[in-house]
Amino acid sequence: MAQSNFTSYKHYKGNRHFDVIIIGSGISGIALGAILSKHGKKVLILEQHYTPGGYTHTFKRNDYEWDVGVHYVGEVGKQTLLKTVYDYVSETPIQWADMGEVYDRVFFGTESYEFRKGKKQFTEYFTQLFPEEKASIEKYVQLLSVSGGAARWFYAEKAVPKWLSFLAGGIMRKSYLKFASRTTAEVMNELFTNEKLKAVLCAQFGDYGLPPTESSFAMHAVVASHYLYGGFYPVGGSAAFFDHIAPVTKNFGGEILIRARVKQIKIESNTAKGVIMEDGKEFTANQIISTVGVVNTFQHLLPEKVVKENAYTEKLKSTKPSLTYHCLYVGLKHTAEELQLPKSNFWIFPEVYDHTKNLYDYINRKTDKLPGVYISFPAAKDPDFQKRFPGRSTIEVITLTNFEQVQQWNGTRWMHRGDDYVAFKKKISEQLLEYLYTYVPSVKGKIDYTELSTPLSAKHFANYQYGEMYGIDHDPARFENRYLKPQTDIRNFYLAGQDVVSCGVGGALMSAVLCGSAMLGKNMINEIISSAKK
Numbered sequence: 013m014a015q016s017n018f019t020s021y022k023h024y025k026g027n028r029h030f031d032v033i034i035i036g037s038g039i040s041g042i043a044l045g046a047i048l049s050k051h052g053k054k055v056l057i058l059e060q061h062y063t064p065g066g067y068t069h070t071f072k073r074n075d076y077e078w079d080v081g082v083h084y085v086g087e088v089g090k091q092t093l094l095k096t097v098y099d100y101v102s103e104t105p106i107q108w109a110d111m112g113e114v115y116d117r118v119f120f121g122t123e124s125y126e127f128r129k130g131k132k133q134f135t136e137y138f139t140q141l142f143p144e145e146k147a148s149i150e151k152y153v154q155l156l157s158v159s160g161g162a163a164r165w166f167y168a169e170k171a172v173p174k175w176l177s178f179l180a181g182g183i184m185r186k187s188y189l190k191f192a193s194r195t196t197a198e199v200m201n202e203l204f205t206n207e208k209l210k211a212v213l214c215a216q217f218g219d220y221g222l223p224p225t226e227s228s229f230a231m232h233a234v235v236a237s238h239y240l241y242g243g244f245y246p247v248g249g250s251a252a253f254f255d256h257i258a259p260v261t262k263n264f265g266g267e268i269l270i271r272a273r274v275k276q277i278k279i280e281s282n283t284a285k286g287v288i289m290e291d292g293k294e295f296t297a298n299q300i301i302s303t304v305g306v307v308n309t310f311q312h313l314l315p316e317k318v319v320k321e322n323a324y325t326e327k328l329k330s331t332k333p334s335l336t337y338h339c340l341y342v343g344l345k346h347t348a349e350e351l352q353l354p355k356s357n358f359w360i361f362p363e364v365y366d367h368t369k370n371l372y373d374y375i376n377r378k379t380d381k382l383p384g385v386y387i388s389f390p391a392a393k394d395p396d397f398q399k400r401f402p403g404r405s406t407i408e409v410i411t412l413t414n415f416e417q418v419q420q421w422n423g424t425r426w427m428h429r430g431d432d433y434v435a436f437k438k439k440i441s442e443q444l445l446e447y448l449y450t451y452v453p454s455v456k457g458k459i460d461y462t463e464l465s466t467p468l469s470a471k472h473f474a475n476y477q478y479g480e481m482y483g484i485d486h487d488p489a490r491f492e493n494r495y496l497k498p499q500t501d502i503r504n505f506y507l508a509g510q511d512v513v514s515c516g517v518g519g520a521l522m523s524a525v526l527c528g529s530a531m532l533g534k535n536m537i538n539e540i541i542s543s544a545k546k
């Protein structure tokens with residue numbers, strides 16, 4: 013079942029009532045669809061875009077194909093909990109390609125560092141480079157796993173019934189909040205003295221979009237430990253998520269509709285009853301779930317009166333949209349092998365080992381120098397790539413930015429944003445290409461196609477109002493917010509998606525498990541583990 017093979021809402025003539033309606037077909041929406049379908053629910057998934065999959069979707073131009081929002085995942089090299097969940101929600105298991113011994117390669121100007129697969133290799137490598145920090149490096153790696161252990165209770169609390177959360181919620185959340193309520197910089201400064209080491213270990217901050225001075229250490233620890241045992245790529249590209257998971261909903265008689273934008277969630281007597289589509293027609297259901305992010309959900313999909321009455325206006329105040337990004341999609345008429353493209357991702361920073369300064373100097377327009385550039389080489393990572401695109405390869409080159417940078421064109425029409433926008437895109441594209449040529453000189457003179465997406469593209473295609481890359485910010489305040497859980501104060505209305513757990517396909521996937529647990533009133537983690545043993 014390919015992501016291109018779906019019924020458009022316009023042509024749909026089937027049922028108007030379902031057990032469950034899920035808004036959004038990203039990894040969280042389709043995984044939740046699979047869980048609920050396996051429990052006998054008739055599910056309808058509504059997706060506003062013409063390609064389903066949310067940030068896991070791929071797009072094609074001129075016989076090239078690119079991933080939009082997945083470049084690697086972790087914790088799937090052996091039968092971990094995460095892999096067991098992926099297997100449970102999939103019709104057939106996703107195949108994972110190992111990225112090899114070095115998953116991330118970090119550059120500060122001309123100095124380079126490696127993120128090596130395996131706790132021992134990781135520790136030894138950094139100890140060799142920074143011997144005076146040996147004890148702190150060991151303590152740091154230990155801290156990552158202690159934080160991960162505490163996360164289990166914190167997230168379990170999100171799925172328990174209200175009465176239990178009231179009685180035991182404080183205790184269940186307490187030990188993780190010790191990590192979550194501190195910034196990454198606070199913890200790193202306490203552990204290490206070497207500024208270079210601190211900046212290198214925080215190089216993956218682009219995976220959650222907040223520099224160390226603002227991000228919660230818990231989020232830093234999630235990402236660092238997620239990849240500690242290596243990076244993996246879904247064979248067939250990021251569309252593999254949708255292609256493997258979505259059929260489960262269809263097999264159980266559910267529906268997935270594309271070009272199906274929900275305008276409003278229908279609420280009567282504080283109870284969710286259905287959804288109103290853009291054309292004014294309705295679907296009804298016993299339960300509704302939004303996976304489109306809390307900003308979208310509470311500011312756009314729910315009636316204002318309901319949001320106010322349930323005090324969500326207040327709750328949203330401490331919630332900030334995450335940063336956004338530009339991505340240059342590059343196509344080449346040469347294979348990854350011919351160009352000697354690596355499997356490792358490149359993280360390239362200015363010479364200054366200070367992520368906060370680099371980022372804010374750019375965002376506040378004090379400099380034109382990009383704060384960091386990330387390069388991914390899907391053609392090298394995917395063993396299936398040559399079968400699908402013989403003689404070709406693709407590359408994605410990304411940098412972080414804020415929505416203000418493109419604010420002046422907000423409201424213009426896609427493909428008709430004006431000459432000044434085209435000139436702006438040209439400038440960013442040239443900057444990104446310069447990085448690509450410097451760090452991957454083999455591609456010089458070989459590029460056949462480029463296309464730049466800006467924050468306005470993320471807004472247009474994924475419907476994030478500020479082009480958010482990762483939903484809401486992963487700062488300490490986020491982890492204090494108790495409303496970020498599946499069950500809401502509106503009857504029969506639930507939340508899933510990256511805002512409920514964390515960004516990343518793994519985080520969004522686990523939000524589906526928590527939401528399924530809350531809706532079905534059972535511990536889905538235990539059920540998934542026991543079903544894997546059968």
Ligand SMILES: Cc1cc2nc3c(=O)[nH]c(=O)nc-3n(C[C@H](O)[C@H](O)[C@H](O)COP(=O)(O)OP(=O)(O)OC[C@H]3O[C@@H](n4cnc5c(N)ncnc54)[C@H](O)[C@@H]3O)c2cc1C
Nearest residue numbers: 036038039040060066067081083084274509510516517520
């Ligand atoms: C550039 C980039 C790179 C990334 N790289 C990685 C990576 O390497 N590894 C990793 O693990 N994670 C990565 N991520 C993060 C990861 O992709 C996301 O955290 C995850 O996919 C989010 O899933 P989701 O289901 O919560 O939401 P989404 O995927 O955003 O899905 C929400 C869906 O809802 C739809 N929708 C919105 N409004 C409506 C409406 N009104 N009606 C109907 N449908 C609607 C949207 O179109 C969208 O399809 C990256 C993200 C980006 C942007």
